[in-house]
Amino acid sequence: MGSYILRRLLLAVPSLLGISVVLFTVLALAPGDPFSEMALNPNVPPEVRETLRAKFGLDDPVWQRYFRWLAAMLQGDWGYSFISRVDADVLILQRVPVTLAVIGASQVLALAIALPVGIYSAVKPYSWFDRIASTLAFVGFSLPTFFTGILLILLFSIKLDWLPFVYNADISATGWQWWSVQIRQAIMPVLVLGLFQGASWTRFVRSSMLDVIRLDHVNTARSKGLTERVVILRHVVRNALIPVVTLVALTLPQVFGGAIVTEQIFRIPGIGSLLIDAILRNDTPVIMAVTFVFACLVIFFNLIADLLYGWLDPRIAYR
Amino acid sequence: MAGSIPALPTVEPGRPARGLSPGAEAWRRFKRHKMAVASLLLLLAMVVLVVCGPLLWQLAINDIDFSARLKGPSLAHPLGTDDLGQDLLARMLYGGRISLAVGLAAMSMAIILGVTIGAIAGMSRGSLDAALMWLTDLFLSLPQLPLLLLLIYLFRDSLKAAFGPEVGVFIMIVMVIGGFRWMPVARLVRAQFLSLREKEFVEAARALGASTARQVWRHILPNALGPVIVAGTIDVAAAIIAESTLSFLGLGFPPDIPTWGRILFDSKDYLDIAPHWALFPGLAIFLAVLTINFIGDGLRDALDPRRVL
């Protein structure tokens, strides 16, 4: 197993490099001009834009720009934002705490809903619980997040006036006050994202539980006289977790730049909104920095998932 | 091979042995799943409605009538009107063609691609698996929006020239949406394959001389379908919504084409004033998801070689 991990980690490096080449090329070829807003302003003569483009090396050939980027990256310089005139890593690090707090919490909520509900639905398929849970799950992922977000805002912020809906990343209170404000403003976005995610995960958990529950070794365990609870938790769940682990590994990197719509609606200054702003303004260094981190997370979490398969199902051998 | 070994470990007493082909057998079992049949009928009804509906309900989709803005359901407008006074029933029927077609086509593409890649990766070992997983990781890391912009600017004109404006845009949207949703399916299928190919019944088949293709097709794949079906249902909803997101960014169908996702998006600022406007497209998407799900459940039960009915 150890050699397998080592091999995968070593392979991760060239695979990341390959991905970075593709990413960089796509961004370089995509249409868009970071200095486009200047074109609108009649007072800005074209020479100013030309100077800026030359200063940031935008007119050099793609491969040259790639190697410049690679060299800088290896030295720890993640790039310089055209739009904000600030280092890209400063921008990203500023937003990590908020992203983890809100988006991270929603993933935890999703898992906390999906596991128990999915397991119980599978244990009692087609019961009332299962039907209601399934219907709610369908509703959950049929409705896009922009819709549920607005629904919640209308209900809790406007009609009931219980919760604020504009997220404030710098709260000046301390101690208990701080927690109270933080929780109140985070409830709605966490619910929106968590329920959306949880809805689809519930279905996956239920489906894979159903697959395993019918297998022979479960019958064996039952006939051995073990209590139902032990049968389910020790024999069924562990085997059913493989698809769940796959999914969680696939969606965890989404924390880093995926929840764009929710961040927009609630004005959460997370990495998702940084990414979409950078994309719409063609701020290529920031896009490159964020997507590169994203790629690293994808590779890393998929590796962890592969390792977990081996632990969950010992028959899966890695050679 | 069906007749030479007893395929079923137990046999229901009193049931005469029948010589049905696997396809007919599957259909028979599907029919016993009541929800699946009902859903299939409902889905067919929806398809018929959106295809033939506009011929029966003659109101134009873009008839602007300022005196009838934001009205709730009535005889003249069974589903109400939007903020320009356009009839929602006509718009839902017209847009439903596109939404259903995009949803089903994109989902199919994602499933087919994902299952193929996942199966190949799961069955092979070493470099092919690594290469395919690298490809999957690559697609997962690509930022969708810049890539979309790039693809659309590169291919929009040539597709339009080759297939005509509407079909060209349709093909492009289906490929773009489907092309970004196959990765989770591939990983799920691969995970299932890794686990299933070590199981005893597959070993048994191997010992009996079954080729890899046969192992996959008859033994492993039917058992791996569980997560695929769930992914399929989620993908239909996601595809319909994704189309509206593309349209919102100017990359999909023109803004006046009333696909369900687009109607939902247009209605969001009027939720407290005119909830009916959002209710109907939301309901339509929900129904589409529901029917696909139960059909999928039925399919899984029908194709599962270990189930006895």
Added chain:
Amino acid sequence: MQQERELRTLIEEVRNYRLPRRSFIQRLVALGLSAPMAAQLLMHAGIAQAQPAPAYKPTKRGGGGTLKVLWWQGATLLQPHFATGTKDAEACRIFYEPLASWDNDGNLVPILAAEIPTRENGGLSVDGKSVVWKLKKGVNWHDGKPFTADDCVFTWEYARDPATAAVTIGVFRDVKVEKIDTHAIRVTFPKPTPFWATAFVGEGMVIPRHLFAPYIGAKSHEAPNNLKPVGTGPYVFVDFKPGDMVRGKINSGYHMPNRPHFDAIEMKGGGDAASAARAVLQTGEFDYAWNLQVEDEILKRMEASGKGRVVIVPGGDIEFMQLNTTDPYTEVDGDRASIKSRHFAFSDPAVRQAMGLLVDRQGMQDYIYGRTGSAISNFLINPPRVRSPNTRFEFSVDKANQILDAAGWKKGTDGIREKDGRKLKLVHQTSINATRQKEQAIIKQACQKAGIEVELKAVTGSVFFSADVGNPDTYGKFWCDMQMYATTMTQPDAERFMDQYVSWEVSSKANKWQGRNIGRWRNEDYDKAFRAAEMELDPVKRAALFIRMNDLVIKDGYCVPLVSRPRVRGVSTRMAVPLSGWDLDFSGLQHWYREA
């Protein structure tokens, strides 16, 4: 010239108190000039400027709590000479100040200047070539150092250096600024300039020499104060998160007494216009929201909760539609939409006339814009005195049908008109914006009834308004039949606005589609009038020339104005916010207060 005589008559009426100053300014705005230009006309004629003081109630500095404002595009920069959009300029304006700003009536209001230069006080030279600004004494930068003429001279040197790549270079490049004494400067123009209030006014904010001097030229983007502004404004910098939040606290050494009222300011960015409106009007989480581009219907509903109100400030912005003079689909000399080609349909004046009749402006005003936009027939709502032949706007599908029939465009079997084998199928593009899509739907439907098939295209704002050479969908390229957007009068002087129609500014491949004349419209009389206006010293003659140029454009029919777009803002009740349609929202920030 007739317009000139009319203008002089109006000016005399103001002088003799027969016409209120405000009415004069309103009429000139309706004619396509800006309020600042109108005010300057009066100043030039020697009519004393009324010094309006906005009513300010608080009797001491501070005590108002935190001012929370919401811009649905977040500020990304805090250096006024790098600010590319108004949102950045607004964020800078919290901390930095110019010498003077424009109020809503087009009057100049001194901020860092001690008084407004006029001919009477010797500020304006007789030959029109220089202006002397007297600076306010006793003003300090936020770090305590005194504000002097050296800072103004430095700002000029900084901005005009091309290596600095300042966006304000256009204003500072051609002038010369010299120090007269510690609190006076002279701005000299290369030639007589009737509209002299450009440098240091409105967006041209002054930056401190002692902090920026080492960073002039190529090193300009390294200055630490680019992110930590030190200015003279009512608030001192606290914190900045690009794209998200700007925070400031009260400047207890501010140079105006009893101001500012608020102890701190928080400027949040992000989201969309509708939710910004909700945050002020329905939940009261914010005190002020910028640019509420939302249907009036929704705004009215939100106002019903009583927590805030919608404030509408007239400005010079206009939503209009352009008809292409060229053929956007045929390539001539490697360039599409080249002036060497002609549009198959729009070169026929009957078609242009019909298009003008097919736009339901009243419907747009009544059902989409409401208070936030009024239907207009020209760039000009004609006052009774000065009349143009094409006076009233009209919406008549029947008339359009008649005109097209008479001109030989016959309806084919599919209901679409055609002539000489070409069908009247047009592509209409605009940016992505819910309101604009609705306008498109209205136009499309009316055209359909007249036998014109319109295909709608909506392009993301950041792409549509960009200058990207490789992108076919920019508004500069205009590779379709019609397009629609709002033209903004970002500068108070109309000359910058009118050069959008001169023939040497035609947008083409040669100038990378950055020419300002996007519609590719050419007219010899217009060019002649523009050249004459550039040289004209008498502001009345100059204004008259501009009015004539306006008429020329509109009469030809290639430019179809739709609605005027005043500024729409959301303000919490009990807040008093003096706003100007000719300058930044924050130009009067020091006067904002909340009633107890």
